[in-house]
Amino acid sequence: MALPTRSFCLFSLFLVFFSILELIPLSESASDYTNMVYKGCAKQALTDPTGVYSQALSTLFGTLISQSSKARFYKTTSGSGQTSISGLFQCRGDLSNVDCYNCVSKLPILIDKLCGQQVAARIQLFGCYMLYEVAGFAQISGMEMLYKTCGGTNVAGSGFEERRDTVFSQLESGVVSGNGFYTTTYQSVYVLAQCEGDVGTADCGDCVKSAVQRAQVECGSSISGQVYLHKCFISYSYYPNGVPTRSSSSSASESSSSSSSSGTGQNTGRTVAIILGGALGVGLVVICSLFVRSLMKNHDGKYSI
Structure with missing residues (x-):
């Protein structure tokens, strides 16, 4: 038995609304x-x-x-x-x-x-x-390496190591002037350095210098790397097609670049969902209008559904 026109329209509106909810992310994924x-x-x-x-x-x-x-x-x-x-x-x-x-x-x-x-x-x-x-746990040196990882892709012979070392040379002074945190980019190489919050400026510079030397030796021509010492860490990434847009600043007051990019993706998804949902809604209104006209014609005795 066919659904009455009004019930059909309400049911269809519910389906459209439910579809839109499915298209719009209900919660943002972790960055x-x-x-x-x-x-x-x-x-x-x-x-x-x-x-x-x-x-x-x-x-x-x-x-x-x-x-x-x-x-x-x-x-x-x-x-x-x-x-x-x-x-x-x-x-x-x-x-x-x-x-x-x-x-x-x-x-x-x-x-x-x-x-x-x-x-x-x-x-x-x-x-x-x-x-x-x-209390009483044995202390370790601030320069001791805790962890390192190097990218699996090598870019030897492309001038990459020279560019990486050039930007590495800025890290020691940059992290000192940046109060323990510094990021910068040079010719498609993005680097970041940070010291533990209670480390003095001189010790911070020495720690980052040591981490840079470890990265050069341990990672060689790897396209990326991270070196974590007890009191500081550094990371670098080479982007042959250009460094992606990110909030790379030595100021600790700026928002996370990863968070920003994630938010942009979520907003784009919501926009697409709203546009699509709006289109579906308009189409449904047209369909319901046709049903109403058919019903009115049915009352006039022209034809029945």
Whole structure:
């Protein structure tokens, strides 16, 4: 039995509305700043029969997360005496406060999932990292390399290494004048450097210099690379067709480029969905009008549906 005209139109409008909802993303996907880079878990488990360490760690995580909405670096200690736990977080210098908070808030869960309860742990995402250490944990050199990765594609013989080394030479002075964070581009090579927030300017420059030397040796002619030392890290990428538009500034007040590009894609998707939905809606109005005319003609006895 055919649906009555009014019911058919309402049902069709519902279908169009539902289709538009499917076309418009209901939530934005996580930007690349929350992608995992590496984990560092101490080999010694945390013995905690009374739960005092668990309580201190929980308090520490809560403080770090709350501070991440208003700062890009924060270091504190929870507990007291031999049962105290020190920890910190740092966000990449070009992340907004919102992105920093979104990034940092994921870290305690990842620490628990990937490391469990150890005397020390560090998780590095692309846009932020967090670490904690129980009182008495052995300290390591700020120059010690924690992680490195090099792109699988080599571009030897194209003048790439000369361009990369030229822009590398700007990093040491740039990160010092940029208060621990610096990005720049030179002939299709994009570089970034950042030091831990409590590192002095001279030590920051030395750390970045060491990271650059590691990248040159470890990555050779690789098209990209990242080198993470204990107190600083650098990354570089070569784009033969030109560096994509991004917010590359030494100012820590600018928003994340990854966040901006993601937002642009989402807005484009919404625009297409709205345009398509509008077209469907107009078409449906025309169809419903034809049905109404048919109904009126039916009442006049000309023909029936």
